[in-house]
Amino acid sequence: MSVSRPETTPLGTGTGKLVTPGADGASLGDLDPRAVVRLLAEAGHVVLRGFRPSVEEFSLFVKNHSDRVTLDPARSFHGGDVAQKVDAGTDAVGLHxxxxxxxxxxxxxxxxxxxxxSHGSQTTVCDGYRVWDAAEEADRAAFAQDITYARRVEEAKWKQFVSHQTGGAKPLEDITFEDFRALVESAPDGRASTTLVQLEDGSAHYTYRTGAAHATLFGERLSWANSVFGPSYNYERPVIAFADGSPLGEELTARMKRLTxxxxxxxxxxxxxxxxxDNTRVMHGRRAITDTRRTIYNAQSYVRRDLLASL
Structure with missing residues (x-):
């Protein structure tokens, strides 16, 4: 995987992989981005252990694999403009x-x-490929239809998001709702998938339509990967329904919860x-935090297209 010969072994009961530096003591920066992305395409999620990077080194590693880094406007940055501290209380967080x-x-x-x-507080992962393959035929038929998420986002949060996504092209106070609309429409399928309305208090209400099961970053195989069970720690909880307006239903939701x-x-x-x-294939969540000394940083990005082309 690199000149320093890191070692790759299975991680967990699925296809996840664990990468360690090996005898030559590779640093995180020694890893070949093409090999990392190739491994991710196979595994769905990868843990790199023993490299022990600083927040700054982690941020550089993210940038080396990404065309663009995005953010959660409700979190603060650390060590530059990539890593954000995870701060979502201490309760368990559902898969999303x-x-x-x-x-x-x-x-x-x-x-x-x-x-x-020191105990508990694990991050959870669930491979949507495995979920879709193991789901009952009737449940796969139900999710052949798209689902929708609908909710309100406060004005300050959508303006901060627009500012970051557009590279600070405008001062925050000059950003308008039309700038937000243009950003939404520039997202992949944004114009077709999202209805956006400005409310009297300046907040935005959107309805986003997407598949609960869908193709992934690396192929057309269907993955049941979504935010049906996801958190809303910093935001209003979305209303989730099928695209025809009907509710998902308690029995269907309960079966999928047991399966996941x-x-x-x-x-x-x-x-x-x-x-x-792989945020298009594998959902993640968290067990309840039982040791508040736990410190985790998060980053979100869009993979370098040349790395995809090299697969």
Whole structure:
């Protein structure tokens, strides 16, 4: 995978992979981005252990694999303009795709564990390929129809998001709702998938339509990967329904919850671990935090297209 010969071994019960520096003691910067992306395409999620990067080194590693880095406007940056500290209380967090309930879902989700918990507090992962393959035929038929997420976003948050996504082209106070609309329409399928309305208080209400099961970054195979069970710690909880307006239904949702619970794996963090997740295939969440010294940073990005082309 690089000149320093890191070692790759299985991680968990699925296709995840663990990468360690090996005898030659590779640094994170020694890893070949093409090999990293090739491994991710196979594994769905990868944990890099023993490299122990600083936040700044982690941020550079993210940039080296990405055409563009995005953000959560409710989080603060650390060590530059890439890493954001994960701050979502201490309760368990349901499985979700990062920004999966909006047209701005990134290709890749990254984590850096600066300080691991002494007990509990694991990040969870669930491979949507495995979910779709194991789902009952009737449930796969139900999710042949798209789903929708609908919710309100405060004015300050959508303006901050527009500012970051457009590289600060305008002062924050000069950003308009039409700038936000243009950004939404520039997202992949944004014009077709998203209805956007400005409310009297300046906030935005959107309805985003997408597949609960869909193709992924690396191929046409269907993955049941979505934010049906996802959190809303910093935002209003979205209303989730089928595209025809009908509710998902308690029985269907409960079956999918049991199935995803059965297929969910834990990332047992160690200090300095880095995790890379295919955000189009693998959902992630969190067990309840039982050790508040745990410190995790998150980044979101769009993979370099030349790396995809090299696969």
């Amino acid at each position: 795709l990062e920004n999966g309930n909006s047209p701005f879902g990134p290709d890749l989700t990254w984590f850096l564990c600066e300080k691991a918990a 619970d059965r297929l969910t794996e834990d990332i047992e963090w160690q200090d300095g671990d880095v995790a890379l997740i």
